[in-house]
Amino acid sequence: MARCSAAVAASFVVSTLLLIWSCWHIHTSSGAPWAISGSHTSLYVRSLEASVDMPLDADVFQVPPGFNAPQQVHITQGDYFGKAVIVSWITPYEVESPNVYYGTDKENYSLTAMAELTTTYTAYNYTSGFIHHCTLDNLEYNTTYYYKLGEGNVMREFSFTTPPECGPDMPYTFGLIGDLGQTADSNATVEHYVQSKGQTVLLVGDCSYADKYPFYDNNRWDTWGRFIERSAAYQPWLWTPGNHDIESGPTFGEFNEFKSYMHRLQTPYMASQSTSPLWYAIQRGPAYIISLSSYSSFVTYSPQYQWLKAELLKVDRTKTPWLIVMMHVPLYNSNCHHYLEGEAMRSVFEAWFVEYKVDIVFAGHVHAYERSHPVSNVLFNLTNDACQPIFNEDAPTYVVIGDGGNVEGLAVPYMEPQPEYSAFREASFGHGLLDIMNRTHALFSWHRNQDGLSVVADSAWLNNQYWKSSSRMQI
Ligand SMILES: *[C@@H]1O[C@H](CO)[C@@H](O)[C@H](O)[C@H]1NC(C)=O
Ligand SMILES: *[C@@H]1O[C@H](CO)[C@@H](O)[C@H](O)[C@H]1NC(C)=O
Ligand SMILES: *[C@@H]1O[C@H](CO)[C@@H](O)[C@H](O)[C@H]1NC(C)=O
Ligand SMILES: *[C@@H]1O[C@H](CO)[C@@H](O)[C@H](O)[C@H]1NC(C)=O
Numbered sequence: 244m245a246r247c248s249a250a251v252a253a254s255f256v257v258s259t260l261l262l263i264w265s266c267w268h269i270h271t272s273s274g275a276p277w278a279i280s281g282s283h284t285s286l287y288v289r290s291l292e293a294s295v296d297m298p299l300d301a302d303v304f305q306v307p308p309g310f311n312a313p314q315q316v317h318i319t320q321g322d323y324f325g326k327a328v329i330v331s332w333i334t335p336y337e338v339e340s341p342n343v344y345y346g347t348d349k350e351n352y353s354l355t356a357m358a359e360l361t362t363t364y365t366a367y368n369y370t371s372g373f374i375h376h377c378t379l380d381n382l383e384y385n386t387t388y389y390y391k392l393g394e395g396n397v398m399r400e401f402s403f404t405t406p407p408e409c410g411p412d413m414p415y416t417f418g419l420i421g422d423l424g425q426t427a428d429s430n431a432t433v434e435h436y437v438q439s440k441g442q443t444v445l446l447v448g449d450c451s452y453a454d455k456y457p458f459y460d461n462n463r464w465d466t467w468g469r470f471i472e473r474s475a476a477y478q479p480w481l482w483t484p485g486n487h488d489i490e491s492g493p494t495f496g497e498f499n500e501f502k503s504y505m506h507r508l509q510t511p512y513m514a515s516q517s518t519s520p521l522w523y524a525i526q527r528g529p530a531y532i533i534s535l536s537s538y539s540s541f542v543t544y545s546p547q548y549q550w551l552k553a554e555l556l557k558v559d560r561t562k563t564p565w566l567i568v569m570m571h572v573p574l575y576n577s578n579c580h581h582y583l584e585g586e587a588m589r590s591v592f593e594a595w596f597v598e599y600k601v602d603i604v605f606a607g608h609v610h611a612y613e614r615s616h617p618v619s620n621v622l623f624n625l626t627n628d629a630c631q632p633i634f635n636e637d638a639p640t641y642v643v644i645g646d647g648g649n650v651e652g653l654a655v656p657y658m659e660p661q662p663e664y665s666a667f668r669e670a671s672f673g674h675g676l677l678d679i680m681n682r683t684h685a686l687f688s689w690h691r692n693q694d695g696l697s698v699v700a701d702s703a704w705l706n707n708q709y710w711k712s713s714s715r716m717q718i
């Protein structure tokens with residue numbers, strides 16, 4: 244099922260031989276059942292261009308014309324089921340109008356909503372503009388809305404389409420982006436994504452990388468906000484916190500964590516009874532999406548632990564068959580970077596992921612791409628010493644997609660030999676698409692930046708973990 248394509252014919256031949264060899268090798272050495280589809284390390288080697296942030300005067304950072312014009316416009320889901328959208332934007336100098344004018348007819352913006360929150364913050368010697376968050380609720384499903392921000396000659400117009408009502412056979416395509424940053428590679432990732440059929444972005448943490456600058460120069464959050472607008476103003480981006488979003492700087496008097504992240508990026512966390520914007524769940528079309536915080540406590544009895552335990556009980560797979568989890572630090576990763584860093588969370592949550600038959604777990608953090616076979620490692624206890632991942636039909640597929648293109652560059656090398664749980668891995672920048680067809684089938688694909696827009700560098704069909712059982716198919 245794993246597919247591979249190499250950049251040039253010669254390396255394709257070599258990689259095919261490697262694939263055959265690795266299948267044979269795993270099959271004969273361990274007889275592990277997932278050896279049938281093989282484990283593969285791509286031999287594609289991308290050019291080693293320098294990974295630097297785009298300059299402050301880059302075209303994608305342009306401030307929209309006109310005094311105090313709304314900028315950094317982005318939207319996210321605003322409720323539990325997809326009938327609300329939170330519109331966020333920044334006016335640099337004045338509050339101006341806190342209104343969003345919207346409607347289903349481009350000529351007739353019949354509805355008005357007022358921002359429920361306008362805020363500013365300081366970070367070292369940086370002072371933010373006025374950050375507005377406005378919820379548009381009671382929207383119709385599967386409907387295109389047009390919306391306008393600002394007044395008079397600085398008015399700007401955008402649009403978005405609401406998802407279909409939650410239901411088992413609603414096709415829907417999610418985009419996966421991680422560790423994005425703001426380099427030319429980030430720009431290529433966003434550009435390729437914009438041209439894809441993705442309808443909602445799941446961003447698995449690490450946004451602007453402003454923390455790479457002295458005193459975490461938050462002007463780089465503003466450039467980032469303007470950079471992603473060409474996608475994020477038109478479709479929801481769902482946020483997950485990453486380590487570069489923490490921005491705690493006690494040496495220069497910054498004691499708050501996630502200050503910029505939480506002021507700028509909204510999540511509808513209260514709709515799922517979460518006590519923190521850093522972890523939450525939503526339902527959207529055929530999917531139930533759970534976003535976790537790798538950087539908040541998850542030990543037994545912590546708020547995040549208690550919340551997830553209760554949230555998993557609410558999932559109704561007859562309504563939302565696809566159960567998706569996202570987080571920043573991967574639970575399975577065979578890159579030398581951040582190797583085994585997710586073990587603490589894995590030991591707490593993995594058994595639930597298996598018990599509740601999570602379909603797919605997306606993570607970032609590692610600046611490369613990797614897809615696992617369905618594996619679990621939940622048998623270990625102090626007496627049995629059973630600490631190797633094993634093939635497990637009920638276990639999720641784990642995808643590392645921290646390859647958005649940030650200033651830190653790609654993560655190499657990989658652990659050798661490739662662990663048997665790893666199906667495909669490659670250190671290149673790109674994005675992923677989860678194309679949900681119906682209750683039983685979804686196609687996950689990974690698109691590497693160096694290829695043409697439509698080229699798929701890796702893909703796998705996912706058989707829904709709940710509906711694949713033949714007894715359920717007869718219902
Ligand atoms: C970013 O990508 C867009 C779309 O390809 C392009 O028009 C723009 O010039 C790029 N900007 C930079 C700074 O690379
Ligand atoms: C604008 O939309 C509102 C509400 O849908 C409707 O009542 C009104 O007639 C529309 N106006 C025009 C000029 O189409
Ligand atoms: C903030 O501090 C940095 C470093 O000292 C300096 O370069 C920058 O000009 C200051 N910015 C403002 C707005 O004062
Ligand atoms: C969504 O709307 C489009 C066109 O308005 C229609 O063709 C499609 O069937 C609708 N989908 C759902 C799931 O209702």
Ligand SMILES: *[C@@H]1O[C@H](CO)[C@@H](O)[C@H](O)[C@H]1NC(C)=O
Nearest residue numbers: 622623624625626627628629
């Ligand atoms: C440890 O694992 C073994 C084998 O799965 C099991 O029989 C035993 O009950 C476990 N011990 C504890 C303390 O959970």
Ligand SMILES: *[C@@H]1O[C@H](CO)[C@@H](O)[C@H](O)[C@H]1NC(C)=O
Nearest residue numbers: 412679680681682683684685
């Ligand atoms: C679900 O989609 C897959 C892939 O397109 C297709 O083969 C299968 O027949 C579909 N199943 C149903 C029940 O429609």
